[in-house]
Structure formats: C-alpha cells, structure tokens
Amino acid sequence: MRFESEGYEYKKRVTPDLSDKAFRIGDGRISGYLSMFLGIISLLAVLAYQYPSYLTTADLRAAYDAEFLQDVLMYCMWISLGFGLLTFILNKRKRMGATGVLCTLLAFALGGYHIPTGPVEPSQLSFGLDWLLLAFVASAAVFIFIEKVFPKYREQIITRPEWKLDMIYFIVNHLLITVLLLVANYFFTKVFSWAISADLQAFVQSQPLWLQVIMLVLAADFVLYWSHRLYHEVPSLWNIHAVHHSVEYMDWLAGSRNHIVQTFSDRIIAIVPLYLIGPDKAALDIYVSFAAFQAVYVHANVNIPLGPLQYILVTPKFHHWHHSSQKPAIDTNYSVHTPLFDKLFNTYHMPKEHWPSHYGTVPRIPRTFFQQLFYPFSKGNKK
Template identity: 60%
Template sequence: MDTAYQYKKRRVPLDRQRELRFGEGKISGYASVALGLLSLLAVLAYRYPAYLTTIELRQVYDAESLQLILKYGMYFSLFLGLLTFCFNRHKRLGVAGIGLTCVGFLLGGYDIPVGPVEPVRLSLGIDWLILAFLGSVVVFMTLEKLFPKYRNQVILRDEWGLDLFYFCFNHLMISAILIYGNYHASHFHWAVSDSVQQAVQSVPLLLQVCLIIICADFVLYWEHRLYHEVRVLWPIHAVHHSVEQMDWLAGSRGHFVQVFSERAMVMVPLYLLGADQSALDIYVAFAALQAVLIHCNVEIPFGPLKYLLVTPQFHHWHHSSEKPAIDTNYSAHTVLFDRLFNTYHMPGKHWPAEYGTTVRLPRSFLGQLLYPVRSFLGRVSK
C-alpha cells in the first residue's frame, strides 16, 4: 500500500432522471420490453434450435420444461405492458413490450414442438444469452440492491446500454469462442501426459477443482499482465477498463480480441490437466459467477476469504485510475499470484474513488472496436 497517497471516498450523485421508482410505469415498461424481447428470442430459438442454440448448453437443460417459463414470461410481458397504460406514463415502453410478445405468439409462442436437433457446430447462443441474462438479473441485481457499495448508483447508469450490447454480443458468440478455444488448445497435444492426467483424475473431485482454479489463474494472471504491460496490447484491454461505473454489466465490456484470447488461453490448462467432466463443470460455473460478482456494485463482508479469493473490492482496485492501483491486481480467481509477483494492492477498507482509464476512450461500440487499430496507426505514424 502506498502510505503517502491520500485515499478519498467516491461520491456518486443520485441521477433522478435515470432512477427507477415505483408507481411511474417505468419499471413495468422496461420489464415488459425485456421479457417481450427475451420471449421473442426464445421462440426463435425453439423454431431454429440448430442455428440459434448451443450444443453444449442443450445437453444441460430440458427444453420442454423451459417452455413453461417462456409461457409465464410472455404473459407477464403483456401484463406489465398494460400496466404502463394504468399509470398513463411510459406507454411507449408498454407498447413495445406488448408488440414484441405478440410477434412471439404469431411465430408459435410456447407451444412449438420440441424434437431432435440436427447438430450444427457454429451457431448463435441465444439460449445461453437468455439464461445468462435472467440469472444475472435475478442473482446479481438483487445482490446490488441488498448490499450496495454505492447506494445512489442507478440500474440504468450512464453507458448501461453499451455494456448491455457487449453482454449480448459476447453471449451470442459463445459457440465461436468455444470452437476457437478448443482449436487453440488442441495445438498443445504434444504436452499431454497420460500419467499426469491419470494422477489428476485419481484425486478427490474438490481437489481437482482447486487444481484447475490455480492452473487457470496462473495463465490468466500472466495473460492479463501482458495486456497491461506490453504497450501494443494495452489499447485492446483498455476497452475493458473504460468502464467508469462498476456493476454486474461492467465486466461484459471487452474487445473481442481479448475475449477470444482469454478463452483460448484458459482452455490450455484445462486441456492438459484432463480433469473429470464434473470438475470442469464446477470450475466453469465458479469462474462465470465470480467474473460477474467481482465487477458488481456490492459490498459484502467476505471475511477471511478476501485473503484467498478475488473479491469485488480487490477487482474494483484493478479498475481504478488512481496512481497506486494502476497495473495491480491481475488475478482472476485467487490473490496468490499477485502476492507472489508483488502486484497486490488492497489498502485496508478503502475503495476506489475513480474508475476508468487515464485517457478517455471513445464511448461507442464501433469507436472502441477500432480504438486499438487507431492507437497502433498513431504510434506507427509518429
């Protein structure tokens, strides 16, 4: 910790215009649109499952059972849309939600027959998008309201639409990400050791999960550190750091080059260890939940766990633009490697006062997509 640095408290003014308040029709309007859009996407996924759902996820859920959830989602969208007319405010949101749901009904609704699906390797992960969005809203938005770090930070904070786009884009691309990750990992077949894999599979399941976490964290630590400390790579990673208000959506912002490279690199230790499928499934669930949680606007007392695992306070400091925090806290799962390699920064009970990059990036998806190219060309021209 930098003892000379004067840590300040972050001030978050309440944005009255963006605040969601009961009795105004805004909550029911946005909920109607969200459910209507998700319902329409789900109907399309049931109609064209080979092209709009993922092979891996189809093996986990029961498509027929989920139609019951779709049924209630569609009717709730209609109900909430009509509610905006009762409040006589934000009726356009209500009309949009009702319209999306009606299109879903016209395309077959929740009664589309479920049958065998012809395997198509490259598809859009609409099923993954819907389930991840609903799960994130229920779990993480609830946590943010129960245990907020910054109570005045609103759900519809500045640039939430941009991060929602990143969330959708990254989840829809899940099949392509997995294909690329598996293809990259397969190049390390020469390093596969049958004796190592047999040894890993012989230990208890919990120990296998711990081995996966530590090995994956080692790879992710060094990849993350390279993105920070190699000048030509930083503009790619800077897109992720351009978020200036942290919440459950903030972690979704990331340049597609970084997203693909992270998934590809972390697949290597998973491939080489050869752990049981159950251990891999537990790790994937743990990693996915932790990745969202550490960006959340939450202040939860983790107790002794904060000295072992990456927590929101730890990762928020990684996103800080304050001088002592720059280029610190690279780890994704545990704090082990930051402590080993002297990049650990946790100044007591302090939290960051400022987030984002020291040089402000473009605020649009296209601008951020092209930012690394423009940065590279700018350096070449000099």
C-alpha cells in the same frame, strides 16, 4: 498500463445525481422496462425454438429441459403483456409498454410457447441465442438482487451511464459462444495437444474432487495472471485491454466490456491449463461454474464482508482496485480467482478500509461499440 494517473487520495466516490432516473413504484419505469425486456426475451426465445439448429448451442441443449423452459416462457409472455398494459393504465412509459406488448404479440404469432420440441439437426456453427437468454435472465435476477441487498454504492442505479454499451458487449460475447469454443478447441488441438500427458491426467483424476478443483483454480489463475499482466505491460496489447478498463461505473454488467480480440484470447488461454490437467468432468463443471460466477461478481456493485475469505478469493473490492484510475492501484491485482499470484509477484494492492474513488482510463477512450472495436488499431492512440 500506459495512462497517466490522477493524484492519489482516499476520498469518497462522488456519484452523479441520477435520482430523477431512479426506479420508483408508480412512475411506470419498472413496468415499462419489465414489459419491454420480457417481450424482447420472449420473442427471441420463440425464434430459438423455431430455429434451434441455427440459434442454439448443442452443449447447452444437452443441459437444459426445453419443455420446462417453455413453461418459463409462458410466464414471461403473460407478465410482459400485463406490465405493458399497466403502462397504459398508468399513462406513463407507454412507448416501452407498447414495445413489450408488440414483441409478445409477435412471439404469440410465431408459435408462442407451444412449438414442438424434439431432436435437433446438428450444425457446427450457430448463434448462442439460448446461452444469451439464459445467462441474461439468470445473471440479471441473481446480481441485481445481490446489488440491491449488499450495495457498495447505494445511490448507483441499474440503468447507470453506459449500461446500453455494456449490454451490447454482453449480447455479442454470448452470441459468439459456439464460435469461441470452436476456435479455442481448434487452437488447443493445433498448438498444445502435444503437451498432454496421460500420466499427469491419471494422477489428477486419482485425487479427490476438491483437490482437483483447487488444482484447476491455481493452474488457470497462474496462466491468466501472466496473460493479464502482459495485456497491461505491452503497449499494443494495452490498447486492446483499455476497452475493458474504460468502464467508469462498476456493476454486474460492466465486466462484459471486452474487446473481441480479448474475448477470444482469454477463452483460448483459459482452456489450455484445463485441457492439460484433464480432471474429472465433475471437477471441470464445478470450476467452470465458479469461474463464471466470479467473473461477474468481482465487477458487481457489491460489498459483502467475507472476513478471512478475502485473503483467499478475489473479491469485488480487489478487482475494483484493479479498475481504479488512481496511481498506486494502477497495474496491480491481476489475479482472477485468488490473490495468491499478486502476493507472490508483488502486485497486490488492497487498502484495508478504502475503495477506489475513480474508475476508468486516463485519458478516456471512445465510448461506442464500433469506435472501441477499431480503437486498438487506430493511429491516433500510439503512445
């Protein structure tokens, strides 16, 4: 990693006093945000139902029940309206409430939760709006709950500094899912398909499910460890990866901050070992679900004591140290799934009691989405 570090000392993290922004019952903030988010989600969901060929992903459509989700949409719309009206009764956060109510009314006008569902005309490229909405609702519900029950930094609020920037990354990365998969599959077919061995795949598939999952975890982690390490040790790659490390407040949304080049390369790199190993679909599904959960979890503002499991699995504490801007932790903890390869290649850093007191890069890099998009290619950052 190419930045200078601050002096190293174990000290308590100093979180800025954001108590005036904390969510309190009665001040309209909870109802305002809920109304606004549910209203926007409802409007986008109705658009996805109206134009499924262009706004939904074929793989996901096969996995969910579109009619059941219309029932969920119905609740979202009425709850958005209810909370929107509440902001007017409370006479606080009326602008948020009005946004929520307006979006929901527009969603009703565009067909609401009664749009007929049926066979969808396939299209090769589409925006993953359904993937974005489902991932957002599920991640927000699960991780905000876990962060509130087992917080590492209790005083850190949901709308911490730069949450809007990370939300933009979350949206962009999820909308591009079909493009990502298409590019990754194309890349694999063109570059690596020669390496597929029918014997190896038959051997893998003859193993019990749990062993196939372990093989996937280890193979993917080995490849991801080295690609991650290259991103740190090659200066031009570091300028791309620095975007991910610019996060100064760790939570469930923070891990979304990735430069688009990194998003594509990670997807391509991760897919290679999975395709070469060629496990049963059930093993692949378990691995992908585990990897998706862990990618968010390790960034979360969470401290759940896992006992001996912390030596087997990458935990929030392990990955928080990777994001630390303090010297002994810099360029350590590259693993994604299990700390094994960091231990093997001498990059393991895990103080027993302490967590980092500072996150981010030194010097800081620009703070808007477009500035960060062009940052790796700008002349000013050559080291």
